[in-house]
Amino acid sequence: MESVRQPRDLDRLSRAELDRLAAEIREFLIENVSRTGGHLGPNLGVVELTIALHRVFDSPRDALIWDVGHQAYVHKLLTGRQDFEKLRCAGGVSGYPSRAESEHDIVENSHASTALSYADGVAKAFRLRGLTDRRVVGVIGDGALTGGMAWEALNNIAGGDLPVVIVVNDNERSYAPTIGGLSNHLGTLRTTQGYERFLDWGKNTLARTPYVGGAIYETLHGMKKGLKDIVAPQGMFEDLGLKYIGPIDGHDVDAVESALRRAKAFGGPVIVHVHTRKGEGYEPARADEVHQLHQVNPQTNPETGLPFQVKGTSWTDVFAEEMLKIGNDRPDVVGITAAMLIPVGLHKFAQQYPDRIYDVGIAEQHAVTSAAGLAFGGLHPVVAVYATFLNRAFDQVLMDCALHKAGVTFVLDRAGITGPDGASHHGVWDLSILQVVPGIRVAVPRDAAQVRALVREATDIDDAPTVVRFSKGSVGPEIEAVDRVDGVDILRRAAKPVNEGDLLIIATGPLAGAALAAAEELAAEGVEATVVDPRWVKPVNPALVDLARAHRAVVTVEDNGRVGGVGAAISQALQDAGVLRPTKVLGVPPEFQAHDERPAILARLGLDGPGIAAAGRVLHAQREI
Ligand SMILES: Cc1ncc(C[n+]2csc(CCOP(=O)(O)OP(=O)(O)O)c2C)c(N)n1
Numbered sequence: 231m232e233s234v235r236q237p238r239d240l241d242r243l244s245r246a247e248l249d250r251l252a253a254e255i256r257e258f259l260i261e262n263v264s265r266t267g268g269h270l271g272p273n274l275g276v277v278e279l280t281i282a283l284h285r286v287f288d289s290p291r292d293a294l295i296w297d298v299g300h301q302a303y304v305h306k307l308l309t310g311r312q313d314f315e316k317l318r319c320a321g322g323v324s325g326y327p328s329r330a331e332s333e334h335d336i337v338e339n340s341h342a343s344t345a346l347s348y349a350d351g352v353a354k355a356f357r358l359r360g361l362t363d364r365r366v367v368g369v370i371g372d373g374a375l376t377g378g379m380a381w382e383a384l385n386n387i388a389g390g391d392l393p394v395v396i397v398v399n400d401n402e403r404s405y406a407p408t409i410g411g412l413s414n415h416l417g418t419l420r421t422t423q424g425y426e427r428f429l430d431w432g433k434n435t436l437a438r439t440p441y442v443g444g445a446i447y448e449t450l451h452g453m454k455k456g457l458k459d460i461v462a463p464q465g466m467f468e469d470l471g472l473k474y475i476g477p478i479d480g481h482d483v484d485a486v487e488s489a490l491r492r493a494k495a496f497g498g499p500v501i502v503h504v505h506t507r508k509g510e511g512y513e514p515a516r517a518d519e520v521h522q523l524h525q526v527n528p529q530t531n532p533e534t535g536l537p538f539q540v541k542g543t544s545w546t547d548v549f550a551e552e553m554l555k556i557g558n559d560r561p562d563v564v565g566i567t568a569a570m571l572i573p574v575g576l577h578k579f580a581q582q583y584p585d586r587i588y589d590v591g592i593a594e595q596h597a598v599t600s601a602a603g604l605a606f607g608g609l610h611p612v613v614a615v616y617a618t619f620l621n622r623a624f625d626q627v628l629m630d631c632a633l634h635k636a637g638v639t640f641v642l643d644r645a646g647i648t649g650p651d652g653a654s655h656h657g658v659w660d661l662s663i664l665q666v667v668p669g670i671r672v673a674v675p676r677d678a679a680q681v682r683a684l685v686r687e688a689t690d691i692d693d694a695p696t697v698v699r700f701s702k703g704s705v706g707p708e709i710e711a712v713d714r715v716d717g718v719d720i721l722r723r724a725a726k727p728v729n730e731g732d733l734l735i736i737a738t739g740p741l742a743g744a745a746l747a748a749a750e751e752l753a754a755e756g757v758e759a760t761v762v763d764p765r766w767v768k769p770v771n772p773a774l775v776d777l778a779r780a781h782r783a784v785v786t787v788e789d790n791g792r793v794g795g796v797g798a799a800i801s802q803a804l805q806d807a808g809v810l811r812p813t814k815v816l817g818v819p820p821e822f823q824a825h826d827e828r829p830a831i832l833a834r835l836g837l838d839g840p841g842i843a844a845a846g847r848v849l850h851a852q853r854e855i
């Protein structure tokens with residue numbers, strides 16, 4: 231790929247050289263992403279599409295916007311990015327477009343279904359600034375197209391005359407096969423590919439038929455409308471007012487390029503429907519029936535697409551097992567996923583109870599409100615999503631669930647700092663935004679036993695929405711409590727008589743382990759700390775106020791934003807109770823955290839043992855004042 235240092239280099243490549251470039255890119259992706267981890271399948275599926283996009287459009291003058299952005303590695307390779315050996319690591323290339331990395335990256339949001347809204351905005355700005363020669367291209371997958379925002383944008387774009395080119399990258403999958411009416415419609419359009427070819431064949435053949443050919447063609451052409459309605463319903467997109475071009479074979483650079491040139495020349499809103507294959511050109515991905523290697527972990531065997539080492543039991547595994555048992559005990563419990571059945575751990579439940587699982591597509595807002603409907607209908611829905619993706623359904627949680635005291639349980643996976651997915655994937659807002667939801671109850675398990683217990687407790691509550699949130703990756707060792715006082719687990723008692731304790735550390739979730747390590751460090755320096763885990767962090771347990779009363783200072787620790795999080799709520803409760811203690815709230819600062827390894831970020835934020843101990847020493851020193 232040395233020959234391509236910037237997109238314009240593509241213009242001088244012949245078809246044979248383009249084919250060779252595509253092969254080189256695939257080879258590079260398989261070798262590199264197998265080592266670093268990342269979205270191998272999606273990127274292998276857009277090699278030819280990305281080459282054609284950069285041959286037809288003039289990035290960055292023309293804006294190329296990628297929905298989710300997990301499929302933008304090829305775009306990055308063609309726009310001069312280096313450091314791919316540090317993909318999704320600090321100091322390396324981000325796994326999503328990144329404005330800080332390149333002027334070719336307009337949008338860096340990995341939350342799905344946003345690209346067309348961005349495209350609408352950029353196109354309006356170009357027009358208002360008189361930049362009428364510049365094009366805006368939104369590349370959106372068939373999965374992302376199941377998200378509500380995409381249809382809000384389509385409605386606006388189709389209603390106007392802005393020169394927005396919408397490329398639907400239709401590989402028939404999100405993780406799993408894409409669901410819903412839209413997916414069926416795209417399937418219908420794909421099958422008309424034969425119909426279009428038939429028409430083209432008819433036109434060419436009849437044009438060559440002497441005398442009667444022309445008349446027959448005119449009749450056929452006149453019939454086309456009717457025939458199309460019979461053979462293939464008028465496209466929904468054309469009904470919306472969008473010019474539709476496709477379906478195009480997404481792995482034929484010439485065909486894609488020709489379609490994109492037509493779209494570029496059209497000068498108004500136009501959809502180019504490209505049919506691609508996730509994992510194209512890599513047998514282990516094509517053979518992966520489950521997800522076509524949507525994502526591979528670091529240190530994956532490029533020969534097989536499988537990880538070299540098997541990871542330990544994950545938080546998700548624990549939830550999946552408990553959900554299976556709950557499904558057996560509670561026939562009213564149903565599961566809802568937003569196109570992530572396996573990643574959120576509902577697959578075992580789905581297998582056992584196929585009529586009690588709902589995959590709504592990438593549609594978290596719909597998931598939440600339909601869950602409220604399920605609750606009103608007498609069931610107990612469990613909505614399992616990644617913590618960061620609940621953000622977009624805040625109003626649905628607030629108004630459609632909590633206002634009605636709907637008995638819905640939210641299970642938030644990937645809560646806290648997640649690591650390589652970076653700024654938009656850390657689950658560090660849920661404990662803050664949920665603080666303002668009246669009546670909702672929030673639990674944070676510290677280990678596997680607590681996941682099992684708290685998911686049970688949550689699904690037993692039918693008169694309020696409940697939340698259980700846990701981290702990404704392998705679950706840590708069990709952390710036994712020495713006692714439970716009014717619902718608060720005592721993990722370590724200060725080695726001093728009550729009312730003599732130096733420090734109360736209130737830890738949430740898996741950071742309880744770090745808090746215990748910190749307490750031992752502090753003890754070695756003569757600072758005695760009591761460590762507790764409230765398990766249910768919202769509403770604030772009044773027993774925490776009594777515990778704070780018996781100590782000289784308080785440290786709260788959470789794998790969430792510091793602003794408006796659990797620590798802030800506890801501090802408020804102490805103030806309201808007139809228990810004024812020096813309190814240090816440890817949590818993630820409001821700035822976005824870059825992609826990195828989770829332990830490195832937690833250490834940097836002082837959320838590991840030494841960081842908590844340092845905070846305790848400061849408060850201990852304050853005690854003498
Ligand atoms: C709001 C939101 N929900 C869930 C996800 C997780 N997610 C990432 S990629 C993906 C599937 C995307 O499918 P598609 O748009 O068809 O792209 P493809 O991977 O097929 O190229 C999902 C569900 C997300 N990024 N954003």
Ligand SMILES: CC(=O)[C@@H](O)[C@H](O)COP(=O)(O)O
Pocket residue numbers: 298300340525573644648651702
């Ligand atoms: C692009 C996207 O949003 C998902 O594919 C995400 O990267 C998955 O994250 P995990 O690896 O934590 O399941």
Ligand SMILES: [Mg+2]
Pocket residue numbers: 371372373374399400401402403404
């Ligand atoms: Mg797809």
